[in-house]
Amino acid sequence: xxxxxxxxxxxxxxxxxxxxxxxxxxxxxxxxxxxxxxxxxxxxxxxxxxxxxxxxxxxxxxxxxxxxxxxxxxxxxxxxxxxxxxxxxxxxxxxxxxxxxxxxxxxxxxxxxxxxxxxxxxxxxxxxxxxxxxxxxxxxxxxxxxxxxxxxxxxxxxxxxxxxxxxxxxxxxxxxxxxxxxxxxxxxxxxxxxxxxxxxxxxxxxxxxxxxxxxxxxxxxxxxxxxxxxxxxxxxxxxxxxxxxxxxxxxxxxxxxxxxxxxxxxxxxxxxxxxxxxxxxxxxxxxxxxxxxxxxxxxxxxxxxxxxxxxxxxxxxxxxxxxxxxxxxxxxxxxxxxxxxxxxxxxxx
Amino acid sequence: xxxxxxxxxxxxxxxxxxxxxxxxxxxxxxxxxxxxxxxxxxxxxxxxxxxxxxxxxxxxxxxxxxxxxxxxxxxxxxxxxxxxxxxxxxxxxxxxxxxxxxxxxxxxxxxxxxxxxxxxxxxxxxxxxxxxxxxxxxxxxxxxxxxxxxxxxxxxxxxxxxxxxxxxxxxxxxxxxxxxxxxxxxxxxxxxxxxxx
Numbered sequence: 001x002x003x004x005x006x007x008x009x010x011x012x013x014x015x016x017x018x019x020x021x022x023x024x025x026x027x028x029x030x031x032x033x034x035x036x037x038x039x040x041x042x043x044x045x046x047x048x049x050x051x052x053x054x055x056x057x058x059x060x061x062x063x064x065x066x067x068x069x070x071x072x073x074x075x076x077x078x079x080x081x082x083x084x085x086x087x088x089x090x091x092x093x094x095x096x097x098x099x100x101x102x103x104x105x106x107x108x109x110x111x112x113x114x115x116x117x118x119x120x121x122x123x124x125x126x127x128x129x130x131x132x133x134x135x136x137x138x139x140x141x142x143x144x145x146x147x148x149x150x151x152x153x154x155x156x157x158x159x160x161x162x163x164x165x166x167x168x169x170x171x172x173x174x175x176x177x178x179x180x181x182x183x184x185x186x187x188x189x190x191x192x193x194x195x196x197x198x199x200x201x202x203x204x205x206x207x208x209x210x211x212x213x214x215x216x217x218x219x220x221x222x223x224x225x226x227x228x229x230x231x232x233x234x235x236x237x238x239x240x241x242x243x244x245x246x247x248x249x250x251x252x253x254x255x256x257x258x259x260x261x262x263x264x265x266x267x268x269x270x271x272x273x274x275x276x277x278x279x280x281x282x283x284x285x286x287x288x289x290x291x292x293x294x295x296x297x298x299x300x301x302x303x304x305x306x307x308x309x310x311x312x313x314x315x316x317x318x319x320x321x322x323x324x325x326x327x328x329x330x331x332x333x334x335x336x337x338x339x340x341x342x343x344x345x346x347x348x349x
Numbered sequence: 350x351x352x353x354x355x356x357x358x359x360x361x362x363x364x365x366x367x368x369x370x371x372x373x374x375x376x377x378x379x380x381x382x383x384x385x386x387x388x389x390x391x392x393x394x395x396x397x398x399x400x401x402x403x404x405x406x407x408x409x410x411x412x413x414x415x416x417x418x419x420x421x422x423x424x425x426x427x428x429x430x431x432x433x434x435x436x437x438x439x440x441x442x443x444x445x446x447x448x449x450x451x452x453x454x455x456x457x458x459x460x461x462x463x464x465x466x467x468x469x470x471x472x473x474x475x476x477x478x479x480x481x482x483x484x485x486x487x488x489x490x491x492x493x494x495x496x497x498x499x500x501x502x503x504x505x506x507x508x509x510x511x512x513x514x515x516x517x518x519x520x521x522x523x524x525x526x527x528x529x530x531x532x533x534x535x536x537x538x539x540x541x542x543x544x545x546x
Contacts (some may be wrong), residue, residue, distance in 0.1 A: 001531050004545050008481055227440070
């Protein structure tokens with residue numbers, strides 16, 4: 001048998017064009033990353049998922065980077081995953097970015113959604129969209145976090161409203177704040193798989209207008225990467241952020257971290273292929289936090305049912321457009337106090 | 350095809366690789382050299398595992414995007430950079446076949462995508478001989494873990510220690526997987542009518 005295998009003539013394939021294009025793509029991304037964009041791109045998966053949940057039923061899709069979309073499959077929770085590739089020289093180069101969609105789609109629906117994403121991408125690149133909503137969500141004692149809602153009109157007349165954590169006008173602020181060390185570390189999350197570790201810091205930056213942007217960033221002390229494929233990463237992100245109940249609680253431990261005593265919560269997550277990921281997480285200062293995915297969902301339900309205490313209405317300009325905001329207080333089932341301002345264009349209710 | 354020396358006996362090469370990775374973390378030109386060094390063998394490995402031109406290009410792209418995404422923060426771990434790249438590539442191939450199975454399940458009645466994707470591609474027909482075609486079909490009938498170690502050992506010329514680093518298994522486990530995989534492969538080829546030397 002060994003003789004047969006050693007003597008077999010293997011077919012070969014080379015593609016100089018692919019090698020050149022991939023090399024250019026990889027080095028371009030490397031240079032962009034080193035130019036100060038900061039956090040690695042894997043966090044976009046987490047931000048994507050959080051953004052999806054934060055939008056509630058207003059919008060079920062979140063787009064980060066757009067070019068060519070292709071259907072990758074369904075998550076264990078039933079979300080449809082579309083991979084995103086950039087087109088260069090007629091060849092698609094898959095990226096680590098993706099879009100998640102809820103609902104119940106058949107094959108035709110999946111293909112229509114794919115086409116819709118590509119069309120929405122083109123509209124976004126041209127800024128052919130209308131800002132139709134803004135929400136500012138503030139956990140008591142913390143700065144507010146803003147979400148933008150954009151309406152897109154497709155060629156066939158259908159409309160789609162997407163929730164986006166748009167950093168328009170903000171990226172350079174975040175870069176500057178990061179370079180000056182002006183950030184708060186809210187949470188430390190460490191993952192371990194196959195003996196390799198990666199530590200993520202949930203960092204909050206407070207912008208000049210008082211609102212905050214929270215970005216997960218790799219800890220230079222334990223940057224990883226983890227030996228996970230793109231598909232494994234989004235399965236892990238889904239388990240951690242959408243179905244955290246699927247994790248197995250392993251216990252908690254008091255440890256010293258970043259100059260203080262914190263409580264480390266330990267969980268394990270098992271992927272569909274049997275890969276086990278151990279997660280340890282510590283909230284550094286319980287008073288400094290944002291809503292979890294579950295809390296965000298609960299807040300949306302309370303808001304939709306008008307179960308908050310209305311505080312005030314006010315007007316504010318957002319991206320050059322006047323908005324009327326209604327601010328209300330909510331108390332979640334776990335006692336968390338949240339203030340949310342929902343803004344509609346002009347005097348619209 | 351020649352077998353490379355065992356990594357434990359190739360300390361000069363390991364240091365050279367480490368120096369290149371460290372340089373690539375600081376300098377984009379060095380990162381380009383790192384890419385040039387490993388692209389051909391990763392591409393070849395993925396192709397031997399899938400026998401599909403388009404899939405090979407997509408999966409190879411995934412491997413390098415994944416690896417270089419954190420290159421600037423990469424710290425030397427228990428395994429060399431090359432072995433780590435192969436590990437990512439092995440996972441990409443495995444996930445590819447899992448996705449193919451899911452798509453096949455959603456479109457009931459289609460030909461087994463593993464077989465059709467690997468064998469009937471118009472790009473590969475010109476290069477296939479009957480015995481290799483039978484071999485590939487038989488390989489696809491094995492479990493993923495057996496297929497991986499056989500491809501790494503006999504198509505990519507990896508040593509046992511390299512396979513251990515790539516698959517993150519002990520040497521005894523790899524030997525056992527090779528032994529069982531070859532036995533199953535032999536049975537499959539004999540049932541297919543192939544005469545073995």
